[in-house]
Amino acid sequence: xxxxxxxxxxxxxxxxxxxxxxxxxxxxxxxxxxxxxxxxxxxxxxxxxxxxxxxxxxxxxxxxxxxxxxxxxxxxxxxxxxxxxxxxxxxxxxxxxxxxxxxxxxxxxxxxxxxxxxxxxxxxxxxxxxxxxxxxxxxxxxxxxxxxxxxxxxxxxxxxxxxxxxxxxxxxxxxxxxxxxxxxxxxxxxxxxxxxxxxxxxxxxxxxxxxxxxxxxxxxx
Amino acid sequence: xxxxxxxxxxxxxxxxxxxxxxxxxxxxxxxxxxxxxxxxxxxxxxxxxxxxxxxxxxxxxxxxxxxxxxxxxxxxxxxxxxxxxxxxxxxxxxxxxxxxxxxxxxxxxxxxxxxxxxxxxxxxxxxxxxxxxxxxxxxxxxxxxxxxxxxxxxxxxxxxxxxxxxxxxxxxxxxxxxxxxxxxxxxxxxxxxxxxxxxxxxxxxxxxxxxxxxxxxxxx
Numbered sequence: 001x002x003x004x005x006x007x008x009x010x011x012x013x014x015x016x017x018x019x020x021x022x023x024x025x026x027x028x029x030x031x032x033x034x035x036x037x038x039x040x041x042x043x044x045x046x047x048x049x050x051x052x053x054x055x056x057x058x059x060x061x062x063x064x065x066x067x068x069x070x071x072x073x074x075x076x077x078x079x080x081x082x083x084x085x086x087x088x089x090x091x092x093x094x095x096x097x098x099x100x101x102x103x104x105x106x107x108x109x110x111x112x113x114x115x116x117x118x119x120x121x122x123x124x125x126x127x128x129x130x131x132x133x134x135x136x137x138x139x140x141x142x143x144x145x146x147x148x149x150x151x152x153x154x155x156x157x158x159x160x161x162x163x164x165x166x167x168x169x170x171x172x173x174x175x176x177x178x179x180x181x182x183x184x185x186x187x188x189x190x191x192x193x194x195x196x197x198x199x200x201x202x203x204x205x206x207x208x209x210x211x212x213x214x215x216x217x218x219x220x221x
Numbered sequence: 222x223x224x225x226x227x228x229x230x231x232x233x234x235x236x237x238x239x240x241x242x243x244x245x246x247x248x249x250x251x252x253x254x255x256x257x258x259x260x261x262x263x264x265x266x267x268x269x270x271x272x273x274x275x276x277x278x279x280x281x282x283x284x285x286x287x288x289x290x291x292x293x294x295x296x297x298x299x300x301x302x303x304x305x306x307x308x309x310x311x312x313x314x315x316x317x318x319x320x321x322x323x324x325x326x327x328x329x330x331x332x333x334x335x336x337x338x339x340x341x342x343x344x345x346x347x348x349x350x351x352x353x354x355x356x357x358x359x360x361x362x363x364x365x366x367x368x369x370x371x372x373x374x375x376x377x378x379x380x381x382x383x384x385x386x387x388x389x390x391x392x393x394x395x396x397x398x399x400x401x402x403x404x405x406x407x408x409x410x411x412x413x414x415x416x417x418x419x420x421x422x423x424x425x426x427x428x429x430x431x432x433x434x435x436x437x438x439x440x441x
Contacts, residue, residue, distance in 0.1 A: 063420070063424075064416070064420055066423075067377075067381075067416075067419055067420035067421075067423035067424060068381070068416040068419050068420055069381035069382070069383075069384035069385075069395065069419060070381070070384075071384040071385060071387065071395060072384055072395055072398075072412065072415060072416050072419060073416075075395070075398075075399065075402075075412065076412035076415075076416060079402060079408040079412065080408055080409050080412055083224060083408040083409055084224045084409065085224070157287065160289070161288075161289035161290070162289075163289075164289040164291040164292060165291060167291070168388065175289070175291065175292060175295075179295075182299075188299045188300040188303060189300040189301075189303040189304065192292065192295060192296040192299070192300045193296075193300070195292055196288055196292050196293075196296065199287070199288055199289055199292060200284065200287045200288055203287035203288070204283070204287045207283075207286075207287060
């Protein structure tokens with residue numbers, strides 16, 4: 001049997017494990033993107049319009065999260081939560097860590113976008129008698145969103161890449177499945193290649209999507 | 222709940238953490254330097270090279286930027302020996318991180334190169350400089366000044382990425398923290414101190430880069 005047919009045989013044997021791993025990878029990424037973005041928009045709002053005390057606390061939170069490696073966030077979340085008696089499985093703890101990581105990213109993106117809206121717009125809105133709520137929902141946010149969207153799509157690729165770190169705490173996502181398969185058949189080169197290929201396809205797809213959104217949301221000049 | 226903090230075990234092994242941090246910094250610095258050389262070459266290839274250089278350079282950047290770094294780390298250490306390329310843990314990690322950072326730095330440098338006005342290159346040609354002289358004495362200094370802010374954030378994320386070396390048992394900060402974690406069970410304390418060390422180092426790096434930026438900024 002040639003090397004290639006041995007590899008293809010092994011892929012066929014491992015097909016369900018690989019698919020399940022891929023499914024877990026996708027769910028981790030989606031969940032942490034959703035939770036992280038909701039949290040992140042809140043962080044961005046606090047950073048831009050918050051009371052100085054709130055702003056200080058949220059700033060400390062983002063700086064702390066951004067200064068810590070994601071792997072450390074994952075490990076800390078997993079070990080600390082179980083120690084202080086909050087019973088979360090590795091999956092939940094991992095998703096929590098990635099959401100926190102995502103929230104700090106999205107928070108900075110939202111803050112940057114809101115601050116990039118010229119101040120004159122707020123003044124103009126005030127001049128025609130809009131409340132702050134109205135100014136925000138119909139003047140500031142639509143303009144900020146245009147800036148946020150492309151970067152936000154790319155954050156999705158960031159989360160897919162970060163999801164591999166959950167293999168370290170034993171979440172059976174694609175990378176851990178790959179490692180398990182390799183420990184059975186020792187085809188490390190081929191199977192790491194396969195995993196890398198799958199991750200590349202997903203992330204490249206997201207990158208193209210980001211470029212597309214960027215073109216669509218660009219201000220016509 | 223009802224967990225009482227006790228840092229004694231962590232302070233006992235604090236030297237190990239510091240040695241780990243030192244190794245993390247060394248890994249980051251060496252990879253940054255090699256990565257910068259790769260990134261610079263790739264950026265020049267992307268902005269002015271012939272098609273047969275530009276294509277592979279673009280492929281390298283796209284490929285690496287869309288792969289999770291943990292997969293690259295494991296691939297280099299566990300899969301390359303199958304091709305007869307056997308590296309020890311540290312060189313394997315440094316090689317991975319250099320190639321990884323090279324792709325990100327290439328993008329940073331490319332953006333910086335595009336910001337250098339073309340008139341300056343033409344002015345260089347007009348006073349009779351060779352293309353190499355123009356590159357080294359006009360374009361590169363200006364590019365460096367342009368890219369300092371993004372260089373600083375790439376540097377910091379590179380430093381944080383050294384934590385991935387724990388996955389192949391390189392005794393850097395995260396690895397040492399996990400070791401103390403396993404030995405002492407002072408889980409909360411270990412991770413508070415370890416992430417504190419990361420945050421502090423990142424803050425120092427950011428402050429240093431801001432200082433450099435201020436020093437090199439265009440006088441107005």
